[in-house]
Amino acid sequence: MNWRRTGILAAYDLRYSVLRLKGLVFLIPFTFFWYWLIKSLLDNSARHLVSTEGLAVTAMLFNPEIAQTLLILHPPSLSVFYIVILSTAPFFVMLGANNQLAGDAGRQTFRYYLTRCTRSELFFGRFISSYLLVAVAIIIVAVITTFISLYHDDHGNAETIAYAMQVTFLTLAYILPFIAYMAMVSSFMGSALSTLLVAVALYFVLLILTTYINHYLPVNMSLLPSGIKHHLFNIHPQDLYYALGGSTCYTLIYGMIGWWLFQRRNI
């Protein structure tokens, strides 16, 4: 694989995604959603979660220990960002990464590319560009939230910045398998819309299968990367390693399936 060509493809796709439907379909809802949430964080709404009632609600969602870790031991504004971004990541990634390959393969536009670069370069170029599009948007929100946290939360600056870096890194690791999942679906579909619909349908099928398997087998098994989410909320190192390992495995599995399918499809 030629990394120079892969880089050119990724940079070109990223540059033009921002101004085209491909990127706007993700950027517009993402911006509106986070504008609303950041506005609320600016009003210091995170402090309500540090109250007894807030902690009780968060403990119901996770467990008391995680609620205490996220909201008391760490800056709550950043923890709110972390909880919300991890919970909404599958949805936003599906919007932002649905048109990696399907549209151009379906319209046969890739015929202009395939005499100049390999399918692997196209696959990874599009994968990288989709990842960067979502990642840059997340980093921008993380930076804004960090400033809000530095202003509102009663934690030291160094501690806040270190925590911000940690949650951003973990979020960026968490979205990686979802990008790979979309690359997999996109590799055999013929349009962006059909990719989105099939990805959503397949997501729910896998979710139901996971629930079914877990009901009959006494093991913690998941077919979707969202299965590692609760490990990411546990800020304990052991859980984090488990989550990062899981994220890598999901990315490799989905990515390899997608790559294999794209190598074999007629364009």
Place this chain on the structure above:
Amino acid sequence: MIPFIESNDLVKGYGSIRALDHLTLSLGRGKSIGLVGPNGAGKTTFLSLLCGFIRPTSGNLRVMGHTAGSRALKGRIGTLPQDVPFMQGIPVFAQLTLFARLQGFAGKDARRESERVLQLLDCRELGRQFPETLSFGQRKKVTLAQALVGQPDLVLLDEPTSGLDPVAVNGVRAIIRKLRDGHSFIISSHNLEEIKDICEEIVVINKGKLVRHCAIDDLLEKNSYLTVLLDRPVEPSLLQTFEQMPAIIKVSPDRDKTNQLSIYFKSDNPDELQYEILDLLRKSGVVVNEFSRGTAFTDKVVELVS
């Protein structure tokens, strides 16, 4: 010597349909080759296999000594696919520059190369436009321009002039004629006059099988056939006069055009015989509207695929 393009027992199937059926073919370098055959003959499939857009079901296909679609061929083949749009919302020039960069040109050189190919097709002003705003003919021009980016060794053109106005058709043919010295061309077209005009060799395929591969002059049998179009239907007495000439083997009027005559001859000096025939026609008081060496190309190809 390694053939420029070589296919052995090449099969491409789509479910139960065989688009290519054990096609074995060898093509030389530096030639302009016309690929002809009826609809569904497998022409576009063959071009797609050459570019690596699709994979063969069985058999093998090698281009410039490498398996079709392999890494070593990237940037060495230019293609004009049939009816494939450029990416919407991105100016033509930016797309051409990307293609040049993928072929190894650095920043400024890539822009220069894009300008060169647009200039070559006399459509520099189209570079600033978005593909969706171009007319059909303009789109054809810019896609032809992209096929020439980086001066590839092999250029594959699928119906290069279909849908173009006569002026544009002449322009495109002139460009191909100008470029064919430095490149190998394979042109798939239903326009047989175009193939006859531009190409040196012809490959006729039908139902995925090779029917004929030869030089166009050989197909036309230029040194053994004359086609004459007269101003009136051919009279039997004229036929008898021709048959008495020792070099003429057979004279037959066309089935559909009664004023057209095919003359099959065997002579060491066909040029001299040509003058003798014209002289004879003049003495018979018949006006010659058209006189050409070789059989009617279209009739020959139709005969081959029938």
